[in-house]
Amino acid sequence: MKKEDYWYIAAEDHELPKNQVISRSILGEWLAIFRDESGKISALQDKCLHRTAQLSKGRVVEGKLQCPYHGWTYNTSGEVVKIPSMGPQHKPGGKCAKSYEVIEKEGYIYVRLSQHKNQLSPFSMPCHKMKGYTTIRLQNLFKNNVTNCAENFVDIPHTTFVHPKIFRDAKNEHFGATVRRENGSVKVIYKNEKKNFGWFSFFLNPSGKEIFHTDEFFAPNVTSVHYKFGGGYHFIITSQSIPLNDDETLVYTDLTYNYGIWTKISRPLVHWQAQTIIDQDVEILNNQMKTIKKYGAHFQNSPADIIHTWIESLQEEIEEGRDPALLPVRETEIEFWV
Template structure:
């Protein structure tokens, strides 16, 4: 068990067209292309011949041609033509580029670097493509590691400091949290939350009633934030935090909503507001990473940080080669002020 045993988003389906697509995952260089079956092949981005990047090459009838001496790779990564050898070019396992598992789900392209994925299928985007629902997808590159990114995405206390006005103003409400760590996931249910959610409130919660709010983390890198309003409006934020390097994380954020008759008209509003919130997190997470590089001391915690401690315990288990689903189940309740 290691981080390589999981599915990670490396592109959107719409990115993989008629040119090789370059991606990076856990320090591995990848090239992706659509093969003759219209499926996506992912290979190591290195030509076997003289180590030129294959992503600089071109696609010919669903096969990938290196731009240096023209070696041609098929959907299995097998070299099928070497121009200087004519038709006599021997094929064989030594002329096969490392190839990785690919899944295309919900408009996203997932890769697993290991032969044995720990989880059979990638995490699904909630209500993707369903009638009455819409999804805005944002892609951002964070200068920080996955652990600190996922902690930020399910961290409520920072929202009143980093995102006042547009997301959440400090109101001093007491809210009960019911937390659970189970089966490689952490889940926090906010009880009787009743907060003016910044620019959203007049529309999402006009009578200022209590609403449902659940945050969760799913091994090794997915977070979900759900809001359910009595006005039958629903809003999900699902973030796939993809480890590019030790200090760089590519985040695919799905903002999924059902606003009744307003659903078709909300796209621009949701996109602008979502990106404005993420822009603020990009700044604070870059700041945090720079400070960690300078002073890599252990963090201190407040009560509500238990959720983060459990997330860290799951990611630490994977790092140590253990299956986090074997960690003991835990529950905890506490009251916080937001």
Template structure:
């Protein structure tokens, strides 16, 4: 069960239209994405069958994609429906086989392997489109691997440094958590969380209630951070898509239920969410550069157990194993922030 058995976001649904083709790269495969005449999403290799010009540089009209070089035209099933130089004569049947695609929760997912293992489905985005919930969607490019990105997204100790003030405003707090690995996921349940919201605090937790904070990782590439503060719930779900070994495109959903405040706070949450992500982009780019120079030989603290368990799942996938087969484990950890 290697990494290409899994589904990865290739575009947001709203980005794919019958008039503009998108160039994307997933697991080092070069892809062109568009909507065919029937509106269904299509993903083909970004390479014309004729002389291999990139199709993403072509013109998309009414769901038909014309190659920019000699004008071969492709439909949503990857079939060549027109070869201008053969006008009038018989056209041989050519087809660029489309990749498997699923459209779900406002995302278009692709699987770059055609004969992948059955039973793997895209991660369902929590509460997407549900009444009472709002989702703000962000897209960001990180100059680092999926492994280091997902580590960052559920890493608590860095928040006091990288996001000083805008995320966590206190220091010296002792956090305890239960960390579990089971069924290809890692779950972290924090206890005694009370003030980790920094400048969000005035709004999210004005009365200083206890915060229920749970993080999770879902192999191979999804993280979820959930804050429950009374009736208010704030969920950050990140899908880290491997462009190649050192570049990751991350789709982040900020999904929340704040009652009557939902629409009012959207611009504020989007701006602050992006500001926090920008800080992570910067530190991860620097880390990525150093790992590129010297490789990765990390040293651990108790908080890093979370990352070791995440690595154990991704390592199993890299070995071609099913990460769901790893034994369930549970640990208590404690650390200071």
């Protein structure tokens, strides 16, 4: 298994209307992604076969992508169908730009870079369009790599330092958790979590009952955090971290939640709170990568970091070209204070 074998989000579907082209980067590969008039999407390497102008700077004419330099024109399979300087009768034939598989799913456009077929499919966003739920969709650029971003999204200890007041205040509360690595994923099930949610605890969990909280990481780039509160409210934060290159990650975040009768009306507040928290994470993660570039990534761990070391173990398997799902199942109990 290689990084290129997985599906990565290239855009939200509304970012690519019919007869438009957009430019994207995934794993350092430049893509010109365009949609024809029937709605079909094509992802081509963003480089004209003729003199390598960027195709994404061109335009879509009658459903075909026209290079901005001399007008060579490509259909959705990447074939050159027209060379204007050769006249209207000329049939180019046999010239084909590198193209990639595309899938549209749940409002996202996914691209897969590897050329050989496999059984993988894009991640399914939990409770997407489910009755009673709403979704707020965010995009944020982190100047850091996918693994450090994903670790942050399932990291409890930083929350009291990076997000005091708005997320968690340090209260020396004792948490337990079961951590399980299985089938290319790491799942954490928290125990004893009751009320440490900043100023909105009184709304989400007024009874102070135990909160059902799980964090999951799915190799190579997805995290999903679930909170279920006493009153039946359910909040899910799912993040797909897209490697634009080695040290820039575009994170697509779905906040999907059901707050009963408050679901719709609370959208502006939920949006503001989440974006504020993410802005704080962007700052600390950008700072982390600056230091890594200067001094290298030499990490030390405490016992509470087992979640991260198991995430890293899955990522290392992919780096080595192996299937992370084949690593042996492991489970342990951890505890920490926040």
